[in-house]
Amino acid sequence: MKSLTHENACQQILQNVHRHITLDQNEKEIFCSKLSFRKVKNREVLQKAGENCMFSYFVTKGCLHGFQTDQNGFEHVLNFAPTDYWISDLYSLISGKPAVINIEATTSSEVIILSRKDQEDLYLEVPKFERFFRVILEKSLVHFQQRILDNLRLNAEERYERFCEKYPQLVGTLAQKQIASYIGVTPEFFSKMRTRMLRRS
Amino acid sequence: MKSLTHENACQQILQNVHRHITLDQNEKEIFCSKLSFRKVKNREVLQKAGENCMFSYFVTKGCLHGFQTDQNGFEHVLNFAPTDYWISDLYSLISGKPAVINIEATTSSEVIILSRKDQEDLYLEVPKFERFFRVILEKSLVHFQQRILDNLRLNAEERYERFCEKYPQLVGTLAQKQIASYIGVTPEFFSKMRTRMLRRS
DNA sequence: CGTCTATTTGAATGTACTCAAAAGCGGTGG
DNA sequence: CCACCGCTTTTGAGTACATTCAAATAGACG
Numbered sequence: 001m002k003s004l005t006h007e008n009a010c011q012q013i014l015q016n017v018h019r020h021i022t023l024d025q026n027e028k029e030i031f032c033s034k035l036s037f038r039k040v041k042n043r044e045v046l047q048k049a050g051e052n053c054m055f056s057y058f059v060t061k062g063c064l065h066g067f068q069t070d071q072n073g074f075e076h077v078l079n080f081a082p083t084d085y086w087i088s089d090l091y092s093l094i095s096g097k098p099a100v101i102n103i104e105a106t107t108s109s110e111v112i113i114l115s116r117k118d119q120e121d122l123y124l125e126v127p128k129f130e131r132f133f134r135v136i137l138e139k140s141l142v143h144f145q146q147r148i149l150d151n152l153r154l155n156a157e158e159r160y161e162r163f164c165e166k167y168p169q170l171v172g173t174l175a176q177k178q179i180a181s182y183i184g185v186t187p188e189f190f191s192k193m194r195t196r197m198l199r200r201s
Numbered sequence: 202m203k204s205l206t207h208e209n210a211c212q213q214i215l216q217n218v219h220r221h222i223t224l225d226q227n228e229k230e231i232f233c234s235k236l237s238f239r240k241v242k243n244r245e246v247l248q249k250a251g252e253n254c255m256f257s258y259f260v261t262k263g264c265l266h267g268f269q270t271d272q273n274g275f276e277h278v279l280n281f282a283p284t285d286y287w288i289s290d291l292y293s294l295i296s297g298k299p300a301v302i303n304i305e306a307t308t309s310s311e312v313i314i315l316s317r318k319d320q321e322d323l324y325l326e327v328p329k330f331e332r333f334f335r336v337i338l339e340k341s342l343v344h345f346q347q348r349i350l351d352n353l354r355l356n357a358e359e360r361y362e363r364f365c366e367k368y369p370q371l372v373g374t375l376a377q378k379q380i381a382s383y384i385g386v387t388p389e390f391f392s393k394m395r396t397r398m399l400r401r402s
Numbered sequence: 403c404g405t406c407t408a409t410t411t412g413a414a415t416g417t418a419c420t421c422a423a424a425a426g427c428g429g430t431g432g
Numbered sequence: 433c434c435a436c437c438g439c440t441t442t443t444g445a446g447t448a449c450a451t452t453c454a455a456a457t458a459g460a461c462g
Contacts, residue, residue, distance in 0.1 A: 068350050076353040078346055091343045094336075101350075123332065130331035131324065137338035142292045144345040145279055149269050149302075151352050152277040152385045156418075176441070184353045189418055191442055357450075378408070390450055392410055 006037050009060045009112055016058075016084055020135045021128045030125055034118035040064070040105045047103035053092035055113050059085050062109025063170060065178065066101045077182040080106070080170060086136065106174055151184065156193055159183040206311075207238050210261045214313055217259075217285055221336045222329045231326055235319035241265070241306040248304035254293035256314050260286050263310025264371065266379065267302045278383040281307070281371060287337065307375055352385065357394055360384040 010032045017023065023031065040046065046064065047053055057064065059081050066078040066087055078101055081087035092099035093116055114122075122129050150162055160183050164171050171179070180190035211233045218224065224232065241247065247265065248254055258265065260282050267279040267288055279302055282288035293300035294317055315323075323330050351363055361384050365372050372380070381391035 068354065070354050074354075076350055078350055090339060090346065094339050094343065100347075127328060127331070130328070130335050134331050134335040134338060137335060137342055138291060138295050141338055141342050141345065142295065144342065144349060145291065146301075148345060148348060148352070149277055149279055151349070152382075153269065153271050153275075175439095181353075186419060187441070188420085188443085191440095193418090195442080376408070387451060388409075389411085389452085392408095394450095396410080 005110075009037055009110065010035065012060050012084075013058055013112055017132060021132045023126070023128065027126045027128065031122065031129075034114060034122060036113045038111055038113060040109045040111055042105055042108045044105050045102065046105070046111070047089055047099055047101070049089075049100055049102050050098050052096065053089035053099045054116050056086055056088040056093065056116070056119060057081070057103070058112040058114070059083055059087065060110045060112055063106045063173070064103055064109060064111070065106050066103050067181070068101055075177075075181050076184075077178060080167060080174075080182070082167065082170060106170075106178060156183060156185045156189070157197060160190075160193070160197075210238050210311065210313055211236065213261050213285075214259055218333060222333045224327070224329065228327045228329065232323065232330075235315060235323060237314045239312055239314055241310045241312055243306055243309045245306050246303065247306070247312070248290055248300055248302070250290075250301055250303050251299050253297065254290035254300045255317050257287055257289040257294065257317070257320060258282070258304070259313040259315070260284055260288065261311045261313055264307045264374070265304055265310060265312070266307050267304050268382070269302050276379075276382050277385075278379060281368060281375075281383070283368065283371060307371075307379060357384060357386045357390070358398060361391075361394070361398075 013035070014023070014028060014032070017031070040062070046055075046057060047066075049068065061083060063080060063082045064087050065080045066089070067075045068078065069075050079087065087103060089099040089101045089103065091097070091101075150159055154162065160179070163179060163183055176190055176194070177187040180187045183190075185193070214236070215224070215229060215233070218232070241263070247258060248256075248267075250269065262284060264281060264283045265288050266281045267290070268276045269279065270276050280288065288304060290300040290302045290304065292298070292302075351360055355363065361380070364380060364384055377391055377395070378388040381388045384391075386394070
């Protein structure tokens with residue numbers, strides 16, 4: 001018997017899944033039986049670089065982010081995962097090698113957890129999920145491709161504007177240094193750039 | 202009845218497909234019946250930005266690349282597709298909106314063409330291809346994610362070294378300005394950087 | 403061989419970084 | 433409730449990496 005929170009989370013992810021595939025009652029139950037649930041505190045770590053990635057996370061509330069830390073201690077944000085987004089270290093998940101990114105909450109959050117093994121089983125038991133994740137991956141790929149082109153074409157101000165368009169709900173909640181690290185500038189430069197932009201408008 | 206070239210191309214793509222899924226004779230025939238073939242001259246255009254993307258291309262020989270052109274006429278290379286790679290404007294393909302990238306041959310090449318419609322039919326007729334493209338997309342996503350992190354972490358020299366590791370077979374055949382545009386620097390700076398690196402070694 | 407484009411080289415410039423220090427802000431414990 | 437601590441943000445000066453513009457040279461292709 002599941003708690004109300006779990007029921008709600010299941011409803012939420014099923015609603016998301018149904019945007020791309022249609023499941024019957026049995027398939028829904030198979031899927032939900034593989035999910036677990038967790039509250040995550042602000043700054044809590046779900047995945048450490050160097051350790052094998054064994055889970056995919058679906059955010060039902062709050063926001064996580066994936067990042068790398070370089071030899072100088074600088075963080076580089078690969079992605080933010082607000083509500084209804086999936087996040088994992090895909091490299092580690094599909095290769096079985098140690099993770100290259102860290103996953104951490106940017107605010108107190110709630111996530112659904114799908115283990116690597118359960119995900120593989122799911123593909124076999126309910127092949128529709130091959131399609132589901134194919135579609136998710138396509139969208140994700142388009143997003144990352146656009147980001148690469150933005151990084152090639154745009155200067156820091158323009159990249160920040162893009163970020164604001166893409167994640168309007170995050171602009172107010174994230175630390176500036178996290179946004180700076182996503183668009184690829186230092187916190188100092190980001191701060192100066194922001195005052196410059198505000199002065200103009 | 203197909204030409205020998207077509208037979209060879211079919212064998213090549215089937216061999217590639219079999220790295221991820223196993224097809225029986227009937228499934229192979231369904232798949233191959235949807236493919237067409239084409240030789241592409243150096244610099245020939247397969248996809249123009251602004252026009253709807255109706256095809257995915259699989260390179261059997263040579264190399265294509267996808268790029269955007271900005272308002273100053275500068276090209277920004279999203280990806281190279283050497284032998285055994287797929288390339289398309291995924292954004293346009295899945296959204297039905299006008300393409301945002303151009304696809305062109307970097308050298309005389311040969312490609313297999315799969316239309317958007319045939320690809321969709323293929324998913325329904327041979328659902329194993331959902332898995333195939335899911336796996337392809339996963340690998341592609343990991344590659345683009347790594348590139349984003351490289352662009353955040355590394356300076357131009359290091360990005361060039363990465364490029365050389367990733368595409369050793371292309372380093373000799375591409376124009377310098379194409380490599381420059383992939384790693385995100387001007388051709389002039391790339392030229393200076395290269396002499397600097399050669400002087401050192 | 404001639405034309406067109408790519409590459410090289412140099413000087414001046416600009417965008418973003420580094421280092422250092424001060425100010426702001428949030429959480430925690432007395 | 434306030435004071436303190438640690439972390440984030442701001443500000444400034446000096447620097448570095450990469451761009452721009454211009455001109456010369458080299459290469460590719462018909």
